[in-house]
Amino acid sequence: MLNLENIADRIREAIDGENDKALKEILESYHCADLVEILQELKPEERLIAFKAIDEDKAAEMLEYAPPQLQVEILSEVGEEQAARLIMKMPHDEVADVFAEMEEDDTEAYLNKLPEKVSTEIRELLAYKEDSAGGIMTPHVLTVNKDMRVEDVVAFIKSKAEQDEFELYYLYVTDNQKHLLGVVSLRALLTKPYKTKIEDIMTKDIVKLHIDDPQDAVADIFMKYQYTALPVVDLYNRLKGMITWDDAQDIVEEETTEEIYQTSGISTDLVDEDEIIFGSTFDAVKARCPWLFITLLGEFIAANVADKFENTLNALPIIAIFMPLLAGLGGNIGTQSITLMTRGLSTGQVSINSALYHIWKELKVGLLIGLLFGAMVSLVTWKWQNNLEFGLVVGAAMAVNMTLAAFLGTITPFVLKKIKIDPAVASGPVIATTIDVLGLAIYFSLVTVYLLKIV
């Protein structure tokens, strides 16, 4: 683990002492991925000085590891001259991603500074939706002909390497019209005899992405099939580019973030995931209100249920003080069950076929925890309020409420999945308010039936 504070201090010292050689030496000694973390530890003005002291090739590579926010900040800080040079050194799909984060005017200004061949290619990438396979892919793919032999391909790669930047994971075999025919692994290239025809070693059953595939589908396909790179084709099976596993990993992370957001009732349908944190206040409000509003409706129903027990409340107002206890613990155990099931359904660990097993298991867990917590609550309430019957009623309500919450939290994701609604999106807020409503009804009913008679 890097001691970021310590490294940042050493950099500050070098900057303050205007010791350029020391500064360069410190920065030189870290991996690009480390430099990203180190720069984030610095203040903006220090960061700019440090960034400018990094060798420019390394600086461009470092930008590839940086989160979009930081990429845009750094490029706008270094000035147009250096920014243009850095952009020229970066892979075009990365540049397109950076541009997609910028204001349109800035993007145009940069594009006009680049050589036409480069800017045309980037414009083409920008034309694809940012969160589609086309928007993620790199167009730089080495293609070979099925009639070539292994030795020809090796010679071809050697010649290409001198003149061009490209990533090498697989070789794609295409015909003259760029139709994708097959895939050859580097392993095959290295292990098969030199005279072997490519046609004989290529895989014809190809897992491929379509250029319009949304990014969640891209993430799922990478996670499922576990290739280091996948080809991207258009409607006519013409090869347009490839997506590599490191870009896929970023998408998987983004998709996971969306899943986590949705579970907490933050909608990513209306506002981009990045914008919720770094965008306008209005956008953030827009992403967060829908489920809060549904909670509001649910809780008004809860208030209405409580209102129906007005006489009970009037007769025994003290019962109100245990409402948060019941709602809080019911909500918590329900959320636990929802989380286990929705995450399991999302990773494939839990399947709808095994629903009965999980419902039965969670019912047992809920009952056991419910009895345990019900007993504790009974005891404390009895001693505190000096009233055994009251303690028993609160404890019984707790036990029933927790068992019910675990049960509902388990069954709901399966039901939603069955009717083709994403359980991650809908389970949380719906269940929380349902538990509040039912929990209150149970508690007040118990109080009305058992306690009012006694007191």
Place this chain on the structure above:
Amino acid sequence: MLNLENIADRIREAIDGENDKALKEILESYHCADLVEILQELKPEERLIAFKAIDEDKAAEMLEYAPPQLQVEILSEVGEEQAARLIMKMPHDEVADVFAEMEEDDTEAYLNKLPEKVSTEIRELLAYKEDSAGGIMTPHVLTVNKDMRVEDVVAFIKSKAEQDEFELYYLYVTDNQKHLLGVVSLRALLTKPYKTKIEDIMTKDIVKLHIDDPQDAVADIFMKYQYTALPVVDLYNRLKGMITWDDAQDIVEEETTEEIYQTSGISTDLVDEDEIIFGSTFDAVKARCPWLFITLLGEFIAANVADKFENTLNALPIIAIFMPLLAGLGGNIGTQSITLMTRGLSTGQVSINSALYHIWKELKVGLLIGLLFGAMVSLVTWKWQNNLEFGLVVGAAMAVNMTLAAFLGTITPFVLKKIKIDPAVASGPVIATTIDVLGLAIYFSLVTVYLLKIV
């Protein structure tokens, strides 16, 4: 997307009609990763018949894609004979993972059936902790000598490929005592002249894993440096194996699951993540009780606060019916803020340096949403209870409560991070009860001060 139900129906038809040829044809036409999903769609007895109809090489490869639970189930169903054959065809690190999931007696039975060379290697892997780099790595790594030339290495790979199974991502350069000296990419091997000495093209600054590194560190290093494979060394820098990106991806998924569990108050310290879903009821209870217990303590404090306002409650019991409304919405918006910050801190999108920006932003969001929802609640309560003042007090409490909840939900993860406590673990349950306590105190105070005077 596969239509799993449809495929399963076709398989059932073939099984019922005892049409073995049709069954084999259907199964042959899908990728191993697809077969995993298809088999999960089938009932256990159908699954066994279908699995036995898959070509055995493909069946072994399929098992690599299957979740641990399914691997163990299938291997125990097919009988010892076929299980042993399948195990022989699987990479040894995968086999060790499967064995780690099994009962010890079963593991021993299988190990005794395997050739001694294989069983010794698997025993060695089993000796490493399952969730350490040693437990994840494959020991099959191609190593070369620094004095070899590119052409020698290519010839060496060709000769090895004929006699051995190995994964090819990088070549590792070691000395006679297996000390790791450098790394050569396949790209370098394919693009550099044949006569180049390996020493001249190897990277000496190597990102490597230590054999005892815990799996969360392994996941972090893969996510950060984005290599397709990383070497694993012992204390003396001797190469022991490598971890490939597909295994790393599984770990990243597991670590994400743990993060999600912890956010919902499910502890993964005491019980393995898998065991919480598939283990004993007692284990599940153990994993879920700690944070529920902390919630219980917090909610007793809330009850105590409410109890302090006994006179207010006695004078105006109706106020109780809005308690769930306040607690529910405060809890929800607070959870949203916590989720945004803890996930951001975990992915690096949010850093502690930008804490002030986020706190200020969330405060604005909380205030805006608080005012909006406060206004709605005021209006509804006014009309419903036919009491403007009551409506205003409930609305005001709602506005203050939501703003405060957003603020606390934002600031807490930063504070925890600063004092080196994992925000994902501690934020949720602590905040939820804090908001309940403060929300109640605010609501009852407002009622006492403004409402009791009026009514």
